[in-house]
Amino acid sequence: MLLNIANKCPNAVDLGPELREIAQVRIVTKGQNVYEKDETPAGIYYIESGLVGLLGLAPNGNETLHRVFGEHYFFGHRSFITGDKYHATAMALAASKLMFFPFSSIAQLEEKYPKLLTHLAQVLGRELRQAEERYNDLTGKRVINRIIEALIFLKNRYPEYQWTRREIGEFCGAKTETVTRVLTQLEKEGFIEKDGRDINILNAQSLLTFSENLELENS
Amino acid sequence: MLLNIANKCPNAVDLGPELREIAQVRIVTKGQNVYEKDETPAGIYYIESGLVGLLGLAPNGNETLHRVFGEHYFFGHRSFITGDKYHATAMALAASKLMFFPFSSIAQLEEKYPKLLTHLAQVLGRELRQAEERYNDLTGKRVINRIIEALIFLKNRYPEYQWTRREIGEFCGAKTETVTRVLTQLEKEGFIEKDGRDINILNAQSLLTFSENLELENS
């Protein structure tokens, strides 16, 4: 995974006035689904405030946290652009204020909002890169390295959100119990500190170095 | 993974005359790299004839076959659009005739070739879906199911190409030896037939059903 701690939210963008005009506000509570797998998109969402996760479901019941959308992120754009049905479910991880833009088709974007289309294409490109790098990690890294990187990534992006073991595991392809075990080890080694259910990373840089050293031993 | 046998090549598209005008032809031989990870893109490629694979490298040396580009596919578009360096290496899997379009920036696409940008955005969306579905498969399916689906997918898309065990494994996250073992089993069960190094799928539909039944036993 690309860990760019400096650039926390590369896909965040401000809305122009012409988009604000056609926005429909939608408020969702924590745990509420914004849309569900197999529904047909009728537009694109934008997060004014809050946090939304995109959850995929494997046939055996395994859930995957594919992407996390934070403030000033668009989401729901992939399915809209391809004209697919949604391939995953968008769930509010925190109470959120959303904007919905009811577009009719990608042709409308191309004609009336070319800047938006360009932005979304770039977002898709970055999301694709991240998906492929995470795929690589799943085949080529130990679970401890994946958990460390997921922890740092998620905490770095959304420090205010209290990530659960389950979510960390769903993001990096690990079971809840495995995340627990790794976190316990990391606490013993002095890299993190548990604060109730929350996790404090004491030194992200040295934790990353620790992870890299583990990887070197493995090749 | 989305197995849509009917629609073999959803991202294939014909070149318009205005694009042909600015095309630079490039011939590559089997095994030759078109571009390599970390290089900076200076345009976009299109396959007139042949086959190109996008290969990612995990830190432990594991290679991943992320995507396969066939005739009338664009490739190299992701990095160009995001303005990244390439995150993976494009290698010709067969002798290929390529077109290279030396664009300066995505702004140029937006202004002069909006239809192309729209097409590429849709391609990115489908590629992202596929990447995320493959990620799901890796966490939620047995290796035998992944190998069966990879085999059918790759053979269906490019029947003329003789996929190696290594490439099948790199596509679905399995080791060469594991692919061999599974293929041996599938041959014993009568679903496939080995022909030298090549593999013939005798009945794709019944093989898929076999795979699905295995999955049901597992949940």
Next chain:
DNA sequence: CGATAGATTGAGAGTTTTCAACCGATGTGG
């Protein structure tokens, strides 16, 4: 305070990999 969701811990199981040896096909240079 009780209920519920999340977290922890342990023991055991199982899938897939690793390592190593060997075989077979393909292609090249003498």
Next chain:
DNA sequence: CCACATCGGTTGAAAACTCTCAATCTATCG
């Protein structure tokens, strides 16, 4: 055209990682 090198494929045994299952504990919230 053969000998040989090389690449890809096969097979087996053993190891290793991670998961599964089950029991227990702890936050958190109504």
